[in-house]
Amino acid sequence: MAGNLIEVTDLHVTYRTASTDVLAVRGLNLTVGAGQSTGIVGESGSGKSTVAKALVGLVPPTSGSIRIDGDLVAGERAKGYHRGSRWKVQMIFQDPYGSLDPRQQPLDAVLEAIQHWRKLSKAQARTEALDLLKSVGITERQATSGLRALSGGQRQRISIARALAPSPQVLVADEPTSSLDQSAQAAILNLLRRIQAERGLSVIFISHDLGLVRYLTEDVIVMKDGFVVEQGPTDQVLHHPTQEYTQRLIASALA
Amino acid sequence: MQARRVGGLRLPTRSPLLRIIARSVLVAVSVTWVSFSLMRLTPGDPAILLLGDQATDELIARMREQLGLNGTYLEQLGRYLSQLAQGDMGKSVVFGVPVTTLIAQAVPVTLQLMLVSITMTVILAVPIAVYVSLNPKGRGASAFLVLASLFVSTPAFFTGLLALLIAAVWLKIAPVAGIVGNLPEAITYLWLPSLVIALALVPILARVLIASITDTLREEFVEVAIVRGVRGWTFAWRYLIRPSIAPTLSLLSYIVGTLFASAVVVELVFNLPGTGTLLVGAVSGRDYPLVQGIVLFSGVFVVVIGAFADIVTVRIDPRVGR
Amino acid sequence: MTAVASAMSLPRSMARRFRLLPGSARAGVIIITAIVALGLLVPILSPYDLYEQVGKANAAPTFEHPFGLDSLGRDILTRSFGAVRIDIVVAIVGVMIPLLIGTVVGGLAGTTDLRIVRGGVGLLVDGINAFPFLILALGVIAVIGTGAQAMIIAIAFTSWARYAKLARTRAAVLRDLDFVSALRLLGYSRARITVRHILPNCFSETVAYGVSDFTLVILTVAALSFLGAGVRPPEPEWGSMMADGRIYLQSAPWILVGPGIVLTITAFGVSLIGEALKDRSRG
Numbered sequence: 001m002a003g004n005l006i007e008v009t010d011l012h013v014t015y016r017t018a019s020t021d022v023l024a025v026r027g028l029n030l031t032v033g034a035g036q037s038t039g040i041v042g043e044s045g046s047g048k049s050t051v052a053k054a055l056v057g058l059v060p061p062t063s064g065s066i067r068i069d070g071d072l073v074a075g076e077r078a079k080g081y082h083r084g085s086r087w088k089v090q091m092i093f094q095d096p097y098g099s100l101d102p103r104q105q106p107l108d109a110v111l112e113a114i115q116h117w118r119k120l121s122k123a124q125a126r127t128e129a130l131d132l133l134k135s136v137g138i139t140e141r142q143a144t145s146g147l148r149a150l151s152g153g154q155r156q157r158i159s160i161a162r163a164l165a166p167s168p169q170v171l172v173a174d175e176p177t178s179s180l181d182q183s184a185q186a187a188i189l190n191l192l193r194r195i196q197a198e199r200g201l202s203v204i205f206i207s208h209d210l211g212l213v214r215y216l217t218e219d220v221i222v223m224k225d226g227f228v229v230e231q232g233p234t235d236q237v238l239h240h241p242t243q244e245y246t247q248r249l250i251a252s253a254l255a
Numbered sequence: 256m257q258a259r260r261v262g263g264l265r266l267p268t269r270s271p272l273l274r275i276i277a278r279s280v281l282v283a284v285s286v287t288w289v290s291f292s293l294m295r296l297t298p299g300d301p302a303i304l305l306l307g308d309q310a311t312d313e314l315i316a317r318m319r320e321q322l323g324l325n326g327t328y329l330e331q332l333g334r335y336l337s338q339l340a341q342g343d344m345g346k347s348v349v350f351g352v353p354v355t356t357l358i359a360q361a362v363p364v365t366l367q368l369m370l371v372s373i374t375m376t377v378i379l380a381v382p383i384a385v386y387v388s389l390n391p392k393g394r395g396a397s398a399f400l401v402l403a404s405l406f407v408s409t410p411a412f413f414t415g416l417l418a419l420l421i422a423a424v425w426l427k428i429a430p431v432a433g434i435v436g437n438l439p440e441a442i443t444y445l446w447l448p449s450l451v452i453a454l455a456l457v458p459i460l461a462r463v464l465i466a467s468i469t470d471t472l473r474e475e476f477v478e479v480a481i482v483r484g485v486r487g488w489t490f491a492w493r494y495l496i497r498p499s500i501a502p503t504l505s506l507l508s509y510i511v512g513t514l515f516a517s518a519v520v521v522e523l524v525f526n527l528p529g530t531g532t533l534l535v536g537a538v539s540g541r542d543y544p545l546v547q548g549i550v551l552f553s554g555v556f557v558v559v560i561g562a563f564a565d566i567v568t569v570r571i572d573p574r575v576g577r
Numbered sequence: 578m579t580a581v582a583s584a585m586s587l588p589r590s591m592a593r594r595f596r597l598l599p600g601s602a603r604a605g606v607i608i609i610t611a612i613v614a615l616g617l618l619v620p621i622l623s624p625y626d627l628y629e630q631v632g633k634a635n636a637a638p639t640f641e642h643p644f645g646l647d648s649l650g651r652d653i654l655t656r657s658f659g660a661v662r663i664d665i666v667v668a669i670v671g672v673m674i675p676l677l678i679g680t681v682v683g684g685l686a687g688t689t690d691l692r693i694v695r696g697g698v699g700l701l702v703d704g705i706n707a708f709p710f711l712i713l714a715l716g717v718i719a720v721i722g723t724g725a726q727a728m729i730i731a732i733a734f735t736s737w738a739r740y741a742k743l744a745r746t747r748a749a750v751l752r753d754l755d756f757v758s759a760l761r762l763l764g765y766s767r768a769r770i771t772v773r774h775i776l777p778n779c780f781s782e783t784v785a786y787g788v789s790d791f792t793l794v795i796l797t798v799a800a801l802s803f804l805g806a807g808v809r810p811p812e813p814e815w816g817s818m819m820a821d822g823r824i825y826l827q828s829a830p831w832i833l834v835g836p837g838i839v840l841t842i843t844a845f846g847v848s849l850i851g852e853a854l855k856d857r858s859r860g
Contacts, residue, residue, distance in 0.1 A: 101760075
């Protein structure tokens with residue numbers, strides 16, 4: 001089975017609350033090869049965000065296992081992410097206003113991440129950070145000013161640059177464009193597609209919008225109430241959906 | 256919202272009333288522990304500090320016993336709590352009588368002072384707040400802002416001494432100091448010190464009222480009422496004052512705390528034999544049990560007032576407690 | 578190179594910030610600057626000594642002694658401005674120490690997953706905050722003794738809890754934000770995230786509060802000294818000077834008026850700045 005970048009086997013996640021247990025994910029299998037991308041779609045509450053959090057290690061699975069590049073990062077007898085694997089999987093969050101430290105300059109945020117992962121001189125690290133920010137469309141001037149002046153789209157670009165700092169192999173993007181306006185949304189999607197191609201990056205793209213997923217991924221998983229209802233190549237699922245739920249999602253995406 | 260948590264603890268009850276009471280009891284326990292620990296902050300031995308280093312070992316031992324400082328920390332705490340439960344706060348080192356007796360003598364003066372002050376504060380703050388919120392761009396509003404900052408920054412002992420000088424010494428419209436009898440006759444003695452306290456409190460209360468009235472005035476139903484011709488006192492009560500009660504109540508324990516603190520200074524200036532004067536004397540006489548008793552009383556008093564305010568708030572607006 | 582450039586631009590950026598302040602805060606800055614300048618200059622330039630008798634005791638204001646003379650025949654104007662130094666220094670330290678302690682304790686308590694710590698610190702904080710500020714401070718002074726240092730300890734003991742409450746609330750909000758998750762994914766340790774990311778954000782909240790708290794602390798320092806529980810004579814200090822004036826209220830009211838006015842103007846200036854900063858951090 002070597003060669004697969006991500007291998008998820010029979011993933012279950014249950015949240016315990018005071019009154020009830022919420023079965024957020026009820027059995028999900030997924031394999032993604034290096035440089036390949038997968039979309040996970042569903043309505044809100046379908047469990048897609050929980051899959052994202054489980055993949056990056058923010059939420060422990062109740063059962064099942066997750067392997068990244070052969071390393072068992074979640075599951076029975078798994079030790080979780082460690083320094084040898086942590087850099088490989090990074091994530092972009094939905095709310096651009098909550099995903100950056102409000103007090104940190106964009107440059108410092110990226111610089112801190114670079115210096116955490118690589119031994120570089122200060123000047124070198126700074127150059128690299130600025131290059132990275134430039135590659136996502138952030139100028140030096142924007143990078144060295146406060147966050148206040150920056151738009152949601154610009155903040156999302158900075159989040160992407162910070163996530164790219166450790167040169168990950170997988171980028172999990174949880175609804176990265178859903179709180180942005182139309183033009184910013186398109187720009188971020190283009191940016192994701194470009195870095196996907198340039199870096200051979202696997203993107204796990206989570207969205208409620210099948211139309212967006214098609215743009216970035218070869219395969220797709222459709223989720224409802226924690227279950228996988230449909231899974232396969234994106235084009236096939238999009239053009240020949242077998243489930244009524246998927247058809248509804250397609251219809252709402254086109255509308 | 257506020258009543259739901261104590262520190263980080265979630266209280267396992269749905270009844271807002273029970274929750275408020277449980278929270279207040281826990282805070283009161285914390286207040287008690289702080290007062291208890293206060294006397295144990297000393298770098299040296301309080302008994303030796305009180306008696307001097309020439310005192311015999313026997314005397315010191317007896318003093319430590321009187322202060323409740325003998326035994327281990329837990330023994331001391333246990334004894335303190337069990338005595339407190341029986342209404343015993345120990346004996347004053349200076350006066351030789353129970354602390355509770357001394358506090359009981361002083362409290363009526365302080366309470367009456369606080370009562371008159373609060374009444375004056377409300378009487379002054381409400382019209383000011385109504386006027387400023389109805390004329391937010393007027394000259395009165397900007398004058399209020401500057402004066403509010405100025406009065407909040409004037410120490411109560413300065414206002415108090417000036418008031419004493421002007422009203423009692425020059426104009427002779429108030430007695431120079433002291434108090435005879437209780438309310439209502441005692442108002443002759445209490446109106447001036449209360450006015451001094453009120454001057455510092457009016458800006459605080461008025462600001463809250465202005466914010467709340469301004470918010471209410473933005474609501475559509477107020478315009479409808481104006482169009483429908485609701486006028487005068489009905490209008491003022493229904494649309495200006497009643498909606499402001501909840502925000503004011505949430506401030507009540509803060510106001511009472513401030514009141515208690517300014518009472519210390521004002522009582523001293525006006526020579527009123529209240530808890531403040533008692534405390535200042537106890538501090539300079541190093542009367543530890545008395546200091547501890549007054550500190551504890553003030554803290555518990557504020558907690559009780561806060562609980563009362565929370566309960567009234569929940570009664571007025573049940574959404575708050577949920 | 579950048580250091581020099583930033584040093585050069587410091588006065589300019591300060592001037593720009595000053596111009597951006599609302600009018601009332603600008604007035605506050607001017608008042609405080611003037612008070613501090615007078616506090617430094619008057620004791621040096623004044624022909625009269627801070628501690629020595631220079632005329633008849635309780636002498637009324639004259640052209641030579643605009644604020645009059647106190648009960649020991651010392652010049653009240655000189656002493657009123659001589660008091661700026663000790664009062665402002667004690668107040669600054671009395672704001673900074675509890676701000677530091679409160680923010681760190683509250684920030685850590687808001688971040689930790691240990692419910693016992695969160696609940697325990699929360700209860701202690703609520704307990705201390707329940708006391709009227711001046712009364713608890715007096716209680717501490719009764720135990721540890723009087724003097725400037727004791728006053729700072731008493732103020733710190735009493736007010737750290739207010740900062741802790743603010744910081745704890747802020748930290749509890751911050752720890753649930755996505756950026757904390759993002760930083761964890763980057764492999765940063767808990768300690769690093771807390772110290773470098775959560776605490777600085779708590780500080781930006783508590784520092785704004787600290788400026789407005791400054792008024793209360795300045796008034797408390799003077800009140801404690803007025804009550805005989807703070808700075809001791811012969812040190813020039815507003816509160817203790819006014820305590821002296823209280824004795825001669827009928828015969829020599831100027832003894833308390835001079836220091837009272839300087840104290841009030843100082844507190845007023847600080848409160849103008851504090852209000853503006855509070856409004857801004859709210860907006």
